[in-house]
Amino acid sequence: MALIRRVNRGPAAAPERTTVREIESWLLTEALGEEDLLELFESLAWRLVAIGGWRPLRTGIALHEGDVFFGNVGAPERLDFTVIGREVNAASRVEALSKSLGRPILITAPVAERLACPLEPPGTHRLKGLANAVTLFAPRQEPSS
Numbered sequence: 001m002a003l004i005r006r007v008n009r010g011p012a013a014a015p016e017r018t019t020v021r022e023i024e025s026w027l028l029t030e031a032l033g034e035e036d037l038l039e040l041f042e043s044l045a046w047r048l049v050a051i052g053g054w055r056p057l058r059t060g061i062a063l064h065e066g067d068v069f070f071g072n073v074g075a076p077e078r079l080d081f082t083v084i085g086r087e088v089n090a091a092s093r094v095e096a097l098s099k100s101l102g103r104p105i106l107i108t109a110p111v112a113e114r115l116a117c118p119l120e121p122p123g124t125h126r127l128k129g130l131a132n133a134v135t136l137f138a139p140r141q142e143p144s145s
Contacts, residue, residue: 105138
């Protein structure tokens with residue numbers, strides 16, 4: 001979680017320690033006012049829906065924990081920053097399962113143990129390239145009405 005330092009702007013200064021997302025929200029609210037900000041978001045949402053053929057972006061997210069190797073790889077004229085290792089492979093394989101399981105966020109057991117939010121297990125799955133099956137968790141889904 002990224003933290004930033006205090007932003008001084010007179011009496012309405014941001015809190016001492018906050019996430020980047022919270023500070024972005026604070027800055028927008030300070031600049032526009034809460035009502036104007038809500039109106040802006042609503043107008044943008046309707047504009048997107050009005051675009052012919054527009055659909056929301058659907059993506060899968062895997063949360064996993066483990067040791068990795070990271071750094072610049074390549075020739076001096078073409079360096080790429082990359083992350084490699086067994087745990088990167090596991091995270092990639094878990095993310096790929098998000099579509100077939102119909103769950104946008106999948107969490108492996110090491111990460112689930114650290115969370116204090118309600119999770120449900122979509123099961124244990126064998127992942128290509130890994131010897132052991134992996135138990136997965138996902139945020140609890142609200143029943144559809």
